[in-house]
Amino acid sequence: MTHPLLSVEEVVVDFETRAGKARVLDHVSLEVASGEILGIVGESGCGKSMTALSIMGLVPDPPGKVTSGSIKLEGRELVGLDHESLRRIRGKDIGMIFQEPMTSLNPVFTVGEQIAESIRLHENASPKAAMARAVEMLRSVEIPEPEMRAKAYPHQLSGGMRQRVMIAIALACRPRVLIADEPTTALDATVQAQIFDLLQDLQSEMGTAIILITHDMGAIAELADNVAVMYAGRVVEKGRVETVLSAPEHPYTKGLITCVPHLEPDPPIEREVLMEIPGVVPALTELGVGCAFAPRCAEKIAQCESAKPALRASPDAHLTACWVAEQEAGR
Amino acid sequence: MSLWKAIVTRIGYGLLLLLAVLVLNFTLISIAPGDIADSIAGDMGGADAEVIEEIRERYGLNEPFYVQLWKYMSGVFRFDLGYSYFFNVPVTEIVLERLPATLLLVVSAQVLAIVSGTFLGVLAAKNPRGILNAVVTFLALFGFAAPVFWTGILLIIAFVSVIPIFPVGGMRDVTVEGGFFVQTLDLLYHLVLPMVTLASIYLALYSRLARASMQEVLGADYVRTARAKGVPERTVLYKHALKNALGPVITVAGLQFASVISGAVVVETVFSWPGLGTLALQSILARDTPTIMGILFFSSLVVIVFNILTDIALRLVDPRIKSG
Numbered sequence: 001m002t003h004p005l006l007s008v009e010e011v012v013v014d015f016e017t018r019a020g021k022a023r024v025l026d027h028v029s030l031e032v033a034s035g036e037i038l039g040i041v042g043e044s045g046c047g048k049s050m051t052a053l054s055i056m057g058l059v060p061d062p063p064g065k066v067t068s069g070s071i072k073l074e075g076r077e078l079v080g081l082d083h084e085s086l087r088r089i090r091g092k093d094i095g096m097i098f099q100e101p102m103t104s105l106n107p108v109f110t111v112g113e114q115i116a117e118s119i120r121l122h123e124n125a126s127p128k129a130a131m132a133r134a135v136e137m138l139r140s141v142e143i144p145e146p147e148m149r150a151k152a153y154p155h156q157l158s159g160g161m162r163q164r165v166m167i168a169i170a171l172a173c174r175p176r177v178l179i180a181d182e183p184t185t186a187l188d189a190t191v192q193a194q195i196f197d198l199l200q201d202l203q204s205e206m207g208t209a210i211i212l213i214t215h216d217m218g219a220i221a222e223l224a225d226n227v228a229v230m231y232a233g234r235v236v237e238k239g240r241v242e243t244v245l246s247a248p249e250h251p252y253t254k255g256l257i258t259c260v261p262h263l264e265p266d267p268p269i270e271r272e273v274l275m276e277i278p279g280v281v282p283a284l285t286e287l288g289v290g291c292a293f294a295p296r297c298a299e300k301i302a303q304c305e306s307a308k309p310a311l312r313a314s315p316d317a318h319l320t321a322c323w324v325a326e327q328e329a330g331r
Numbered sequence: 332m333s334l335w336k337a338i339v340t341r342i343g344y345g346l347l348l349l350l351a352v353l354v355l356n357f358t359l360i361s362i363a364p365g366d367i368a369d370s371i372a373g374d375m376g377g378a379d380a381e382v383i384e385e386i387r388e389r390y391g392l393n394e395p396f397y398v399q400l401w402k403y404m405s406g407v408f409r410f411d412l413g414y415s416y417f418f419n420v421p422v423t424e425i426v427l428e429r430l431p432a433t434l435l436l437v438v439s440a441q442v443l444a445i446v447s448g449t450f451l452g453v454l455a456a457k458n459p460r461g462i463l464n465a466v467v468t469f470l471a472l473f474g475f476a477a478p479v480f481w482t483g484i485l486l487i488i489a490f491v492s493v494i495p496i497f498p499v500g501g502m503r504d505v506t507v508e509g510g511f512f513v514q515t516l517d518l519l520y521h522l523v524l525p526m527v528t529l530a531s532i533y534l535a536l537y538s539r540l541a542r543a544s545m546q547e548v549l550g551a552d553y554v555r556t557a558r559a560k561g562v563p564e565r566t567v568l569y570k571h572a573l574k575n576a577l578g579p580v581i582t583v584a585g586l587q588f589a590s591v592i593s594g595a596v597v598v599e600t601v602f603s604w605p606g607l608g609t610l611a612l613q614s615i616l617a618r619d620t621p622t623i624m625g626i627l628f629f630s631s632l633v634v635i636v637f638n639i640l641t642d643i644a645l646r647l648v649d650p651r652i653k654s655g
Binding site for chain 2: 056058083087088089090091092095096098100103104105106107108109117118121122153155166169170
């Protein structure tokens with residue numbers, strides 16, 4: 001891997017809840033290089049969005065807190081940075097797109113105004129110049145008649161249009177890193193494809209690194225260079241997309257892949273075994289000493305319930321945190 | 332322009348409403364037992380039936396109800412609200428003379444209550460576990476529970492007797508001499524206590540509303556978007572969140588206008604503020620029907636005008652509100 005633009009190292013995020021302390025992120029490490037797309041996959045509640053928020057410095061506090069770890073953007077430490085410096089980075093160096101385009105835009109300002117705001121904030125542009133740039137952004141996210149649309153309010157646009165506006169906001173200041181948190185979950189299938197195409201085009205044009213959070217394995221296969229699979233606040237497997245998808249090692253990854261009908265890993269996994277992953281993600285306050293996936297795992301061995309497996313590298317920089325995989329590799 | 336269309340429609344409805352108010356007021360007062368003749372006779376120190384009958388004849392009180400109503404309504408369309416028996420001047424004249432004082436009191440109290448209530452609400456919502464939240468809750472309960480006249484009297488005791496920094500009542504000091512500026516200052520000086528008294532109830536209401544509304548808005552996705560854009564926290568609060576949270580405050584403030592005017596009647600009496608409230612009290616005691624009707628007419632007019640303004644304000648704040 002080339003020199004990482006953004007690196008997340010051993011980040012731990014804890015939440016104080018009534019049910020006790022919940023470790024929302026447990027020593028998460030990720031890195032993304034310039035011009036690369038990193039996919040983060042996992043079920044709801046696995047810590048994907050929390051990873052994004054911790055990078056943005058937006059972990060809700062209280063009740064959340066980045067307990068330890070380091071997040072570096074081009075070598076600059078972000079954890080523990082003061083509010084003002086973080087604010088200057090948000091929207092300028094790191095942009096973010098959210099899951100819900102219907103509610104993520106402010107209903108009482110025009111979309112042009114909302115795009116122009118970040119340009120005004122981060123580049124000291126005059127209102128007029130910022131608005132002109134906003135119109136240009138609308139054009140580059142392929143919204144027809146951008147001059148007119150800039151004056152529209154969010155409720156006058158469709159879901160797909162609104163997500164394009166969100167992308168325009170996130171990319172307005174040409175950030176080095178774009179975090180897309182399930183950008184297409186709320187959209188129609190055809191619109192999803194358009195949004196992914198758009199993201200890919202803009203990325204190759206601007207050279208932005210993208211962290212794509214999704215549970216759509218198809219999108220990961222198509223777009224991402226690297227992938228990290230998260231489960232219960234931990235990264236359980238990561239590596240090059242080709243490697244991870246064709247030869248998944250963690251049973252959870254295998255499960256996620258077999259849940260997608262048209263993706264055939266090589267060698268094929270027995271379909272009857274894992275058409276769906278039984279059970280649900282455990283409550284983070286009730287994690288035991290063993291592997292968090294063990295209760296749902298079809299391949300578990302005795303060791304799985306007594307100790308947490310660490311990420312271990314196999315060839316091709318393919319890392320897996322699984323006792324079974326380790327045993328098989330050792331054989 | 333849909334905004335203009337909406338305004339014109341609202342004015343149309345407002346005029347219809349005003350007409351209904353006039354008819355209703357006239358009917359209610361006609362139904363009520365006793366009339367001006369009794370009152371005048373009483374002032375004369377008693378009169379026999381013949382004199383009373385003569386008075387009734389002179390004021391047209393013996394005519395059928397619908398004729399009286401018709402005469403009154405056709406007068407109103409010529410902006411003639413009748414003649415005050417008690418003050419011996421045309422009703423329009425005396426009401427218009429008193430109206431500015433009431434408007435000043437009502438509007439300044441509303442503005443004070445809305446602005447400071449919203450501000451307190453925002454601060455409380457920003458820090459739901461903070462001391463300010465407790466203060467706002469306490470103020471809200473206190474301001475809401477305390478009767479206006481009692482608050483007024485307490486303020487008079489506190490700031491006129493104990494710490495004498497404000498005048499006890501009235502609207503201006505006749506001994507003050509000077510130009511427009513000095514006169515205005517004197518007026519504002521007299522305005523402080525009645526304004527604060529009247530604002531106290533509504534301040535409580537608006538701060539609670541603003542707090543609840545802000546708390547909801549601060550959890551919204553678009554607030555997170557604003558933070559993700561790197562918008563400074565102050566701008567997040569006062570621009571992105573507040574503009575969304577203002578709707579309920581404006582709506583309720585508009586609806587409360589009628590109630591503020593009736594509150595003003597009490598406050599004006601406590602502080603001898605020469606507005607419509609004191610006039611209303613005097614004319615009710617004197618059974619001065621035309622003046623009472625005139626006051627009701629103008630206060631309805633004020634309420635309707637402010638409701639239209641509220642509507643316009645809501646539309647300016649929230650583009651999602653459709654015209655109609």
